[in-house]
Amino acid sequence: MRLININDVEIGSVIAKPVYDSKLSLLINRGTVLSEMLVKKLIQADIRHLYIDDELSKGVELDPMISDEIKLQAIVSMKSIYDSQTIKHDKNTEEVREGTIKELKDIVDDIITEIYAKNEHKYYSTELMGAEMYHYNHAVEVMILSLLIGKRMGLDREKLLKLGMGAILADIGKVKVPSEILNKKGKLDVEEFEEMKRHVDYSYHILKDLVSLSSLSRQIVLLHHEKLDGSGYPNGFVGDQIPLLVRIVTMCDIFSAIVSDRTYNNRISVDTAIEILRSATPSKLDQDVFLALMQVIDVYPPGTLVELSNEKIAIVISNNPNSPTRPVLKQIDNGAQIDMLQELTLFIKKVLSRLP
Ligand SMILES: [Fe+2]
Known part of the structure; x- marks a missing residue:
């Protein structure tokens, strides 16, 4: 099995992992033989990469740390939260918002259980849903990676839950960013970028007053774009003003973004992403968190x-x-x-x- 760009795929290759469309319906199942028509359909659905079985990758197995089912369930929940008109337009009652937090806590807790069960595995992204699904998938990816790093750095289960909640909610304010900015195919202009940066404020307003969300999780949401040298936003905090748990989520947020297909960019390889993060360490990003990241991911995932x-x-x-x-x-x-x-x-x- 290996990951391949859809433009490089050969007709007759066998799909090795299910592919979902932007409504999260199954588009093509594992075992399907690719025809020219199917490839066209996938390109139309903005699927840019595929896992295939072919002669070259015979004997290469991918055994993901987090099962596809658990991950898909988490992505479905994130999508329903993002799609919820009540959150978007501030019409949700506190009870609804507390219910959402409870639902997310169950998801994060399930992932923590899975991580403890598969201690020896390395993590690699296995999502196959096209760039349109980026935001939901990204929230789940950042949560999983943050938990792996947190566990590696010795955090206990209680702290991990708080870390995971902060990570999965970090970008929740993006529900209020206009979708033409959020899903723009080209680079954002200065004004659009300013609006995008406001997702941190929006998150604050969505989450304020929620008693079931810990202050640590809230801090992660508010500070996940701060950088150690003060070049981040919204406060321009430096060094010790940025707690460890925030630094973990910041690293994972950047890493997950650059190794994913986004509306305006195709994914880049993990080793290149590592070099980009390395060059920002330790000036902007935390050195220990970077070293822990290197220990929990495959720099060269099987099939590369x-x-x-x-x-x-x-x-x-x-x-x-x-x-x-x-x-x-x-x-x-x-x-x-x-x-x-x-x-x-x-x-x-x-x-x-x-x-x-
Ligand atoms: Fe963010």
Whole structure:
């Protein structure tokens, strides 16, 4: 199984993971053989990447830490909250809002249980819903990644719940940002960006007075765009003014955004995302959080095509848990297996989107 850009897919490839449309209805199920007509349908639904089974990826298995069912359920809940006209127009009673918080707490709690059960797994994103679904999926991704980092950094379960709640609610104020700005295909102009930044204020108004939401979760929502050097918003806080739990969510928010298909941008590879975050650390982003992120994700998820320093092309089969940049590979030309922990003179030159 491997992730491939829809423009590189070959007719006759087999779908390895279900694909959903923007209403979260099943578009194509696992096992479907791709025809030209299906590819057209997927492009129309703004699906830009697919998981496929093909000759190249034979023997590559993806065993996601969070099952697709649990994740889908969380995304469905987020979509219904975003779609709720009552939240959008301030017509919801406190009782309704408390009910929403309770629903989200159950979701976060289920994910925490799953994370404890699958301790040894690494995380990688497996969403397949097209860019239109970005905002719901993003909220769930940021929550999962934040929990993984929080657990890695030694937070207890009670703190994890508060962290997860802050993470999943961080962008809730975006329900009030006009959808032509939220889902704009091009770059936002200065005014539009100012409106987008206001989602933090909107979140504050939606969540204020909710007794069941902890002050830590609220703090995460209010401060998740602050940067350590003061270049963030809305307050321009620096260093110690930004608590650890906020720093975790900030890192995950940026990471998840750049490795996802968004309306105005296609996803970029995890290793490139890591380099972008590294360059912002420790000036803007927290060094310890960055190191923890490196421990909980696959820098080269299974199925990634890479060019090696010896010019050979290989596909990633699995990862070495304590060496995120030295995975186990299969060389394409002769099928030989290479454990990069044994071949220390070899390094990955770059990630390829397709065979040259
Ligand atoms: Fe945000």
